Amino acid sequence: MAEQLSFDLPAKTALGREDFFVSPANALAVAMISASSWPGNKLVLTGPAGSGKTHLAHVWAGETGGRIINAHDLRYDAVPDLATGPIAVEDVPFVADNLEKQKALFHLHNLTLAEGHTLLMTGRLAPRFWEMPLPDLQSRIQGAHHVALDPPDDALLCAVLAKLFVDRQLSPKPEVISYLVNHMDRRFDTAAQVVERLDRVALAEKRTITRALAIRLLNDDTL
Template sequence: MSQIALPLAHRRAADPQRIVVGNANQTVIEALRAPAEWPFRTAILTGSARSGKSLLGRWFALEGKGDVVDSANTLDETDLFHRWNRAQEDGRPLLLISDAQPWEIALPDLRSRLGAALHLEIAAPDDAMVAGLMESLAEQRALVLGEGALTYLAPRAVRSFADIERLIATIDRLSLERKAPATLSIWRDALEAVQGAEQPKLL
């Protein structure tokens, strides 16, 4: 599983933040590498909570690929329309990150222009990417998951970026509270805590 490192210190570690590359975002990343091919040099990026939309936006900006507007769906539509016009005048690619899907746009001129933009969406991660995300999140916390953890946890985890993050945080917390290494009993309890009664009976 490959990663993209960003020169941005993680809040809980000295290591840079990392974007895990997998089935969910590979196509998105390939598109972000080639903004000259976007219709009107504009793309809209969506995805579920904690899926890495903002991290990809920062990487795009740091690479000098173009301008980024995060949480674009929350901005005043007239202001956003002016941003789009300026990007066109300057010949600068414009990446808009939206927290809402679908994104309802009331202003007709803006709606027609963004309707022609390239639409990119981060999908749900598969088992391989879930394992990569867990490994990266544990590394950021200096958490040793224990032998066999990824093989055990990946197929049992909900295919949600936010839930995967909560799962690793819960394993870390339980390990610290119990002053014990993260092994099978902690993995089980963390899965139950995060997923509750809906946890599949694969134990």
């Protein structure tokens, strides 16, 4: 049997539609992203870290010709250019402590919709918890249609783990993924951490990623 080799290569995240696994946990969000129109031309997409918000934003941008910007990178003087087409603003709640970024987003929201384009905003929690100190911005966010990515079911967690391994050019045995699905914390960010640690340990020890290594990793926090 050929030995699986591990190389210290940067993980390349695949963000195409064909790379996104649809399950009952995310089917509604996928349908909304693919809808031809949204109520009021705006949508809030939420979900825990690693749940696929960025992936879906890229799918949406690819299908609409839209652009994606992180809320931290917003500048008031850049708004007129950003509002010339569909725009996605990621991690909006992370600028709740930055009034200038909020003003830029408020301006972007109003100008984008006035120009007849669509606005996608993402965050981890439901919009009512974003608590933007700029009240006009918070009210407009809460006025957007909201769709959430739910915690992963078995099929989705299995697909997420498989994709994380593929992104790192790794091919573990199927029993490795099955074991992880049944024994790890059912969180997307945990899945990313587990795969990263398995990759690192396998590389350091010059070994393949096996079920035994997965068992060892989940039971040894020092790895």
